[in-house]
Amino acid sequence: MIRIRNLNKSFGSNHVLRDLNLDIESGKITVIIGGSGSGKSVLLKHLIKLMEPDSGTIEFNGKILGELKGRDVLEFRKQFGMLFQESALFDSMSVADNIAFPMREHTKWNETKIQDKVREKLDMVGLGEIEGRLPSELSGGMRKRVGLARAIAIDPGYILYDEPTTGLDPIMTRSINRLISDINQSLGTTSVVISHDIKGALKIADTIVMLHYGEILAQGSPKEILGSTNYVIQSFIAYDVKGEL
Numbered sequence: 207m208i209r210i211r212n213l214n215k216s217f218g219s220n221h222v223l224r225d226l227n228l229d230i231e232s233g234k235i236t237v238i239i240g241g242s243g244s245g246k247s248v249l250l251k252h253l254i255k256l257m258e259p260d261s262g263t264i265e266f267n268g269k270i271l272g273e274l275k276g277r278d279v280l281e282f283r284k285q286f287g288m289l290f291q292e293s294a295l296f297d298s299m300s301v302a303d304n305i306a307f308p309m310r311e312h313t314k315w316n317e318t319k320i321q322d323k324v325r326e327k328l329d330m331v332g333l334g335e336i337e338g339r340l341p342s343e344l345s346g347g348m349r350k351r352v353g354l355a356r357a358i359a360i361d362p363g364y365i366l367y368d369e370p371t372t373g374l375d376p377i378m379t380r381s382i383n384r385l386i387s388d389i390n391q392s393l394g395t396t397s398v399v400i401s402h403d404i405k406g407a408l409k410i411a412d413t414i415v416m417l418h419y420g421e422i423l424a425q426g427s428p429k430e431i432l433g434s435t436n437y438v439i440q441s442f443i444a445y446d447v448k449g450e451l
């Protein structure tokens with residue numbers, strides 16, 4: 207369980223997170239949606255201590271993140287896999303070396319085990335024999351899958367997805383959403399997804415959190431969010447799901 211309490215973050219006069227309170231449930235998929243600039247990425251960075259709040263706390267399995275220092279921060283981060291917006295693969299490394307990177311950094315696995323694990327992760331994301339290829343030789347959808355294979359390389363307990371379907375066509379979007387769901391179930395991970403894609407969120411989320419100017423406007427199951435009478439939520443849904451303004 208991740209507990210966020212009274213979190214505030216400003217950049218100069220720009221008050222980005224406003225007294226935010228949120229519980230992220232273990233083993234579930236929480237999708238944080240909201241318009242551009244609503245604070246989704248800033249919130250995600252706080253979760254892995256890439257940003258520090260001005261005030262408020264994040265409690266992770268009973269520990270206050272603000273109190274973690276030095277090696278404890280590295281140990282804490284090891285529990286997270288992260289799929290970045292642009293997949294953030296190392297261009298000069300093969301697919302296999304990209305996926306093996308966290309294994310070599312964080313485990314003592316020998317090369318045989320690493321190669322077996324690379325294959326296992328590629329299978330999980332539905333990719334064939336592409337270990338030797340470079341990221342530049344792959345399509346955007348394939349790069350996302352390789353990024354996902356790297357995110358789950360050392361079986362993290364938590365996976366953070368930063369807009370995993372942005373820039374993908376509808377078919378690839380659906381298939382990445384399905385993968386997020388499958389991986390959550392097969393690995394029993396806690397997943398936090400930030401997204402503009404309300405349609406996808408309605409399909410995969412256990413809980414949807416709607417962020418609006420740094421505040422939580424609504425939070426609930428997809429059914430509850432769909433049934434919300436809030437004007438901003440309805441406009442967001444209408445624009446994305448029903449394709450109208």
Ligand SMILES: Nc1ncnc2c1ncn2[C@@H]1O[C@H](COP(=O)(O)OP(=O)(O)OP(=O)(O)O)[C@@H](O)[C@H]1O
Nearest residue numbers: 217220222240241242243244245246247248249402
């Ligand atoms: N390092 C930073 N320094 C200054 N301002 C920042 C910084 N990071 C984010 N911001 C500001 O915080 C606000 C929220 O940004 P954030 O990236 O969290 O939005 P977002 O909801 O993820 O948007 P998008 O969907 O467009 O990615 C924006 O006004 C942004 O300019």
